Amino acid sequence: MSRDPLAAVSAFNTPQSARLPGRPEQVRNDGGGFVFAKDLWTRLEDFLILGTCGGTYYVHEWQLTERNTGVLFDAIAEDGPRVVELLTAVSTARPPRAPKPRPALFALAAAYAMGDPATRQAAKLALPKVARTTDHLAQFFGYFKNLGGKPTRGGASPVTGRSVRTALGSWLLEGSPDDVAFKACKAAQRRTPQGEAFSLRDVLRIAHPVADSEQRKVLFGWIAGNVPDERAREALPAVDRFLTAKAVTGVAEAVRVVRERNVPWEFLPDELLSEPAVWEVLVDTVGMTALLRNLARMTRIGALKPGGDATRRAVARLTSGDALARARIHPMDVFLALRVYGSGRAQPHPRAELQRWQPVPAVRDALEEAYERSFANVEPTGKRLLVAVDSSGSMGYSGISLGGSPLGTVYELACAMAVMLARIERGGVHVIDVDTAVHASKVTPRTNLREIAAWQPSGGGTDLSLPFTWALRERMEVDGVVVLTDNETWAGRSHPAQALARYRQALNPRAGVVVAAMTAAGYSIGDPKDERVLNVAGLDASLPMIVNGFIRDGGQESDGGRTS
Structure with missing residues (x-):
């Protein structure tokens, strides 16, 4: 008798190479498995925090960029003011949620160019x-030229309507005149992402802002x-x-002058x-923050x-x-400063000269101590956590850099986030590595x-049902599971959601999960x-606090399944 193919359809054990029964909205990931598509706003937040530099094991950088900018453009068409609200929240959070400001500046330029x-x-x-600095403003303006300008023989020229002119003028009117003077003195000229010169004098010519005080009038006249x-x-101390x-x-x-006038x-x-x-005196x-960023230079x-x-x-000081x-x-x-300093090299852009230095052991030790001390005000959840780090081959492929200094592979950064979680919880965390098997971390x-x-990651395929099947097999009762991954799972005989359901049924029905x-x-x-x-986005600096709050509250969020 031939085998009945319908007998293979199961709501409890579905191979990851097939969709879950009754879940037609699942999509195929780049590794070949079926996963859940994130909604538009979660994808946008991921882009604002993670960016697209470097691509992934499965997707080239330009493809990932095209995919994510498409998400941005769709979000602007759906609700542009919400896009601006989100990018502002990501950009202005303290601590900063995104390692790099460029995705938020690009999104803001797109909102201007394409929004209602x-x-x-x-x-x-x-x-x-x-755009808090002249450098940020130059990046914004360069992106805006590409998105909202008009083509020329040499590339593009900006089309600056009233709204953009007013916005550029508002940059020069925000804060006290001396605050703006300070920013102007720090960097009156920068370059756009296209490499073109951009100065505050250009901003004045484009925007024609009206000074709101005699002091600001003097500032504008001096810049011009x-x-x-x-x-x-006489008018401006800066x-x-x-x-x-x-x-x-x-x-x-x-x-x-540094000692007597406190010159920056x-x-x-x-x-x-x-x-x-x-x-030696500037130390x-x-x-x-400036000390952390200039350790390599010094x-x-x-x-x-x-x-x-x-x-x-x-x-x-550190x-x-x-x-x-x-x-x-x-x-x-501190972690980012430690990785940049420890790398011993930087090349801010391809045309720049490669810079090298030999890290001083005492400074590296001080950064590690600073890292430990920076946890002083973070309260642990008091909950039991299982942290699973995806250690498949794709996690070791992509490298992430900051300011031209290599920070490490995606796997290394995932391990660093796992260390932070373990440090916060002070013994309440167990960490494992996962590919197509579970490995000790x-x-x-x-x-x-x-x-x-x-x-190095253990390599091989990816089965992200394993954190839950392993915890069930080991009878490990936890309040929450954190999975640090690129979501390219495909090798399991059942989906992670099915394995999680079995774990909850057997051990803890309220177990929360942070992906x-x-x-x-x-x-x-x-x-x-x-x-x-x-x-959530894995490189979000607030990840430990997000996990802390979500698991502490029993995994209950008003916008279930969404990033906070």
Whole structure:
């Protein structure tokens, strides 16, 4: 008797290469398995946080970019003001939720170029909040030219309607005149993503903003070159400090103005920023975030060196719990600084010269201590968590970089997030690696973050039903499961949702699940109809707090299955 093919259809054990019965909305992932498509707004949030640089094992960078920009354009057409609200929330959160500002700036430019009047009005109000520096403004303007300009022989020229002109003018009107002067002095000129020069003088010519005070009128005139330096010095303290710094001709004089006038490092002439003695004094005056970002520069030029006095003072600042708390330094901030510094190399863009440095051991140790201290104000959930890190071959393919410095593979960063969760929960977390089998993880609450750089994924296929089948087999009762993955599962004999249902039925019916996507692929193993499943972006700096709140509240969210 021939086998009945209908007997293979099961609501309890469906191969991941087939759709779940009764779930026609499932889509095929790039690995060949069936998963749940994320809704439009969750996909947009993933793009704003994760971006598309580097592509994935299965999808080239340009394909991933095309996919995600299509999501953005669809979201603008559906509800442009909501797009602006979301990108503003991601961009202005503290700690920053996205490692890079460019996706949010691109989305804001698209909102201007493609949105309706209500969208453009929302974007106009958001521009000064999202584009906080001249560099951000230049990136925004370059993206806008490509999306809302007109073609020329050399590329594109902007079509600046009233809304855009008003928005650019509002950037110069936001905050006090001296605050704007400070930003102008830090960087009056930058380059767009296309490599074109962009200056605040250009902004004045395009926008023609009307000064709201005599002080701002002086500022605009000075930027345009119509007001002499002496008049600007009298009206604007930031300009006075800037001109004082620019008049410096030697190292000794630069050291003096930093100490006596508290001149910020961005105001000093470029040639003096390569002098070790200048940075040796700046170690004590720059903000904590600037200190983290300039450790590589200070090491490269010799200001930070083994046994040096400046190194001792930098270490003291980095390891001060009070200083970290005042600056609201997040563990992700320190982790990124540690990976950039430890990489020993940076190349901000392909045309730039490759920069190299030899990391100072005492500074690396200080960064690790700063990482530990930055957890001081994070309260654990008190719940039991199983964290599953996808260790399949695709997780070791893509590399992520920041400022031209390699941060590591997607797998390494997933392990780092697992370490953070384990550190917060202080022993309430068990971590496993998963491909087509379950492997012991090296992650512990005390894992040294530099160790992770040497870790390699186990490789092979992907079966993301395993965290739940393994926990059931081991009779491990947990309150929540966190899965860090690219969602390219295909190898299992049952779907993750089916394995989760069995686990809940046998051990804990209220177990919550957080699926942290490490790439912006647009789909997830997390069932959007399950109110106790949450989809989030894996590189979101707020991930530990999202997990904390979701699991603490019993996995109950008003927008079940959506990212918070």
